[in-house]
Amino acid sequence: MLTEEVRNYLLTSVFNAAVRAGGAIMQIYKHRDDYDVTLKSDRTPITVADRAAHRTIREYLGQTRIPILSEEGREMGYDERCNWEMFWLVDPLDGTVEFIKGNNEFTVNIALMEDNRSVASVIYVPYLQKMYFAARGFGAFLKEHVAPDETAAYSAEGIMQGAGRLPFVALPKGRLRVAVSRSHQTAETAAHINALRGRYPDLEVVEQGSSYKFCMLAEGSVNYYVRTTHTYEWDTAAGELILAEAGGVTRALPDDGELKYNKENLQNPWFVCRGRGLDLD
Template sequence: MINDKERMYLLPHLFNAAVRAGAAIMSIYKHRDDYDISLKSDRTPITVADRLAHRTIREYLGPTRIPILSEEGREMRYEERCNWELYWLVDPLDGTVEFIKGNNEFTVNIALMENNQCIGAVIYVPYFRKMYVAGRNSGSYLKEAVAPDADASYTYEEIVHDWTRLPLRREAHHDHLRVAVSRSHQTPETQQHIDRLRLQHPDLEVVEQGSSYKFCMLAEGSVDYYVRTTHTFEWDTAAGELILSEAGGTTRSLPGDSELKYNEVDLHNPWFVCRSKFCTL
């Protein structure tokens, strides 16, 4: 188990890797003709920004000598990774569809996993210059005005200076239930789930949002509930789940009401629902 000194050493690596990846993404984002869009084997899109962000993170985190399991890295057999005690779980560009659409709703997700449990996480939203940070049993925080920077080298002291503990009090209370759904990945089951909620909450408001930013909105308290009934992968949820958990929220499988598991043979997640700290459902 890593100690507090090691956590303080690794947090800047998490933070700076995400900021540098965000800079790589934004360098491509403003040049729509250079996206170089193709399809992966699962028919999901990938762009040059995904590849560049992955390479940036890999090169920056490499000196930690901690293995990396990344959406855009090489495919690793379960036998190769099943005994990892410590590893980085990375989605270099979460929300590629939103990136392609140009709606600004994309993130960089990096989770530090110990014995298949997330112990440290960042989600960076480069367009909005927001960084969400969490440590297991250490709280969840928002640091604003973090500009994309290809040479980011924040120290631990600079990271923790003027960040804000989550949830945000100004976002915490609504006069109606606010339910987040994926902007680009919805199914009839999503709508059926919302229809059931609407029976008890007729004034329910649906909030469409791309990428793992939904976890951050839950952690802030700006939305109350999030349902996902399409495929996601472990790298889509690990960082967001810790950020939400440390802000007092929960993530549970649907159906089953169990915790999500990591470093499984199949890296797909089950369907799931998330609740903010203030959700009474």
């Protein structure tokens, strides 16, 4: 278990890495005619911004001497990482499709994994200048007005100054606001929502890109999220901890189990998330 001193050091490291990556991303976002979009092996897009953010995070977190498993370094073999006791799990630019569309719904996700469980994490929303962060047993927080900065050097005290503990709001009992992916929906998503609508006729659907859906759940502005398309471990690890520390829960579909991390196959099962206070039983 991390000591408070080590936790503060690592949380400071991950906070600054995300802000620096956000700075690299926003420099490219200003020049939308030169994204240099290509396709990865799974046919998902990657841009020069993904690569710049990955490089920034790798260089900054490299000084911690903790290994990094990143979406942009996914080729790392299972035999190399299966015995890691601690590692960084990183999505340098989550919501690349939204980035390309120019709708501002993209994030930087970084989780510190210990024994394959997230123990500290951040989700940074550079366009909105919002930083969501959590540590296991410490709570989940939102710090606003965190401008993208490739030279960010926040101290532990500076991180906590002005940060608000999550959740901020609680939806009225009996009201269901369901977050879904803006760009990745399926017939199974629609069927799941229709089943919920039988119990909650006033159900409201909120479309949102990237891991920001976890942040909305942690804040309390939505209280349910269903995902029935492919995601990977780096898409969920940071958000799952932030949500859990805000009182919510993430469960796999259809078996209601926990999401597992550092598997040989890094793909997640389908899953649902519930915000604090929502009981569907």
